[in-house]
Amino acid sequence: MDWTALLRLPTTILLILAAIALLFTLVQLVILRHRLDHRHRWAAAGRTVLVLVGMAFTLVLTGLGLTLRGYRLLTDETPVVEIDARILSPQRWELILHWPDGTIRQIPVAGDAWRVEAVVLKWKLPAMLSGLPPLYRLDRVSGRYDDPNEEAHAPRTVTDFREAGAFDLLDLHKQYPRWVPDVDVLFGSGAYLPLVDQGHYTVSLMRTGALVARPDEATEQRIAQPF
Incomplete structure (x- = not known):
């Protein structure tokens, strides 16, 4: 098959x-x-x-x-999402997320950086040899403060991308592990980058399961500029 x-x-x-x-x-x-x-x-x-x-x-x-709703195939390096940032006020931002399938969503973020997390599922050797590729699902996007004290006490923003009430492969594996016996490892992966106004970022997922976040050239220059 x-x-x-x-x-x-x-x-x-x-x-x-x-x-x-x-x-x-x-x-x-x-x-x-x-x-x-x-x-x-x-x-x-x-x-x-x-x-x-x-x-x-x-x-x-x-x-x-x-x-499999919400999951996507994981190749050598798979585009996960592109992010555009716009500042609203100090440490308050609006992010525009662009998925590879053309879906767009706007979310608020508080902090000095954004962080994206994904759930990655890998299969055991027999399933991998049969051609079954790893899967991933974008899990959440949150804000991150540079100052640990602010991280502990300042307002936090987290956007959950799981559908409310939806039952997916992750739930199936946790509740009925024998039904999905070929799962080798199920883990989370995250990456973050500093926020700058008019910033543009891309997020990819390596076949190893590591998320990679990259700013474009103009955004990288803004990040490098001293305050």
Whole structure:
């Protein structure tokens, strides 16, 4: 099975395929009932196999569609998000986040720097050899103060990117580890950079699971300028 191609399918397509598989299963159930009513046992046995296959595909596709929501494939270096910063007042900022799929979101941040964190999932060797790639999910973006005392007492801002009430692969692995037996390691990774007005940053994730944050050239010059 080409796991990479399957995992690249958007959630909507996976759920549509699951609906098609369910429809196929229901049709086979109707035919099975007809065969049983007419006592065509051998024909009914064949339809039973098709029903079981259809149910299996329905469950697998539905499970993938729901649990992989929010996760993306992790290659050698995968773009996670681009960030534009605009100052509102001292230590108060507005960040504009641009995802690779074109999604845009504005969030407030308090502090002297921004910090982004992601959840990374790696598989055990058999699954990796079968072509199953690592996965990641952007977890949160928060503000960070340079002064530890401010970090402890000043207002904090944290934006959670998990969908409220959503059940994903991370929850599935924590609650039912036997259902996802090939998970080798599940860990968090974070990176941060100083905030400057009109700053532009890119965040990528290495295949090792490390987040890498980079300012563009103009932003880097602003960061290097003395106050």
